[in-house]
Amino acid sequence: MKKLKYALFTGCTAKQSTPEQYMSTYAVADKLGIELVELVEASCCGASHLQDYDDFLSLVLNARNIAYAEKHGLTMVTICNTCQLNTAMTKHRLDKDAKLKEKVNEKLKEVGLEYKGTSLVTHFLYAIIDDFGLDKIKEMVVTPLSQFNIAPFYGCHNIRPSELQNESHKKAESAYRPTSLDDLIIACGGQNVDYEAKNKCCGFHVELQAPRTASILTGNAIAGAMDANADWMVTPCPLCHLKLDTQTHHASQAIGREVALPVLHMQQMLGLALGCSSEQLGLKHHLEKVNFIS
């Protein structure tokens, strides 16, 4: 197989509040022989909040990010569901509206760039599944996670809106019955756990303005995983991770029940199965201790 190579849009979180996600992305890419060209020129995607304030500016900034991936002639991979949403949404809108694309390109021209629409934008999870393949992952697993019940937490922006997300990868993912993360758990030798909150919202985006709503949603998610006998949770989204890992105190208070589980990034789970060390995966950066790895 030709060596896989992607333009990596890290997003802001991986460089700040979830350093373990950044580390484990590279650790896993290294194990799988995937080459990542980091888009160091990229700006923040606006996280769907800039979009509430200034739609056009957010389009221009995201188009600029994609333009850099296009310059490399590579598919852009994201490692944050919300980066994925905002980048893929920009691509979706520009690709179907020539006038809007022209307006955005007028601005990009000022800095010598052009958005062409030639690069696909996909989350690393789907790049691994679509391009690398779960069968090959299975063959490469050296530490099967067979003793663990693992609760997948999908994160809204990787599965909704389905129309948009299904443009970004090959196998259609159902917003109501998603399978990608479950499939990855199984490929890693783990036991996937089914629970109602797995495709629900973590509350991240209203944490500042509606903390009670945010905390209840976080609490419900962890409680659902606990009630399904999960040993830990896994998510492809660093924003979900921040909620599930760092906000357990508020979540417990909000739902009137002590809830807490270790939460791994999708890359960390895969890394464990592929034999990466806990240092390489940054497991020490978690608030909810990942205490099952020697």
Next chain:
Amino acid sequence: MSTHVITTQKVNFKVFRFNADEDYLPYYEDYNMEVTSEEVVLDILNRIKWDYDGSFSYRRSCRHGICGACAIKVNGRSTLACKENMNNMIALFGNELVLEPLSIKRAVKDLIIDKRDFWEKHDAIHPYLISDVQEHPEHEHLVTPEEAEELLEADLCIQCGACHYACPVVEINEDFFGPAAFAKAYRFEADVRDDAHTERLLELHEEKQGLWDCVKCFECAEACPKDVNPIDKITKLHQMLFKEGVATSNVATRHAVGFKHSIAKNGVLDEGGLVLYSEGLGIVKHVPVALRMFAKGKIVPPWGIVKSQNLDEIQKLVKSSSTAKF
């Protein structure tokens, strides 16, 4: 002649049963049926009523996806029963299907719910044109096709409640208007004939009930059987708050605007700086968690932030492409 072949499959339906007047708790009844590929979910409801139990209750009327009466949940997914083909449901969820009301806690009889909160929210956003209409106008009030297009899909709403009862915030925060009311509000906010833009926006700006409590989960976009795409309208209303000068400084508006400042300064986001800018003095409540995060290497100080390369490009674009003011 059509070569379309009708296939049949065995499906087990677990159906929510409850009579608020008699039952202490709801229960589920199983119905095993042969289902043809031609049938929609409403056909199944009819067959349960006509062939098995005449007391089984659900709302139905037009059977053409326009009255909005028959929305229920199938395996947790909001579904307009008369529109959804059984083949799709089986493809999505398999041969074990759970039929429930849109909201279990609002169940009155079987699949019928008390939709009062939905209608109250709908009324609260003044879902009608507010305008000083001259009784004897000298000419028609013309609306150009371009202006009419601004309504987008918001005019297609059939008030079925599918999005409202799919919204996680509606379940938690009883003041929250919900996606259907927001989409309806957009329908009139985007109408050039309406004179109540500011008044309506002021209500939508209010915390707890208004737009800022939306969690951006996109459940509403997914649930809508008419492709109204409520979250898209919610985003547009957010933008209107700023455009019309209705947005006042609060934690949510500063949170949105703060992204621009951070991007102009660093290209990337300064997470700590954004929380400080949004919360102001309110940041103290985040200190306990922030200290724990700091101890785990999860907080980068402002001077440690790795700025985007070619930052000058980003700054130039922020200057030339900004369309909103605060």
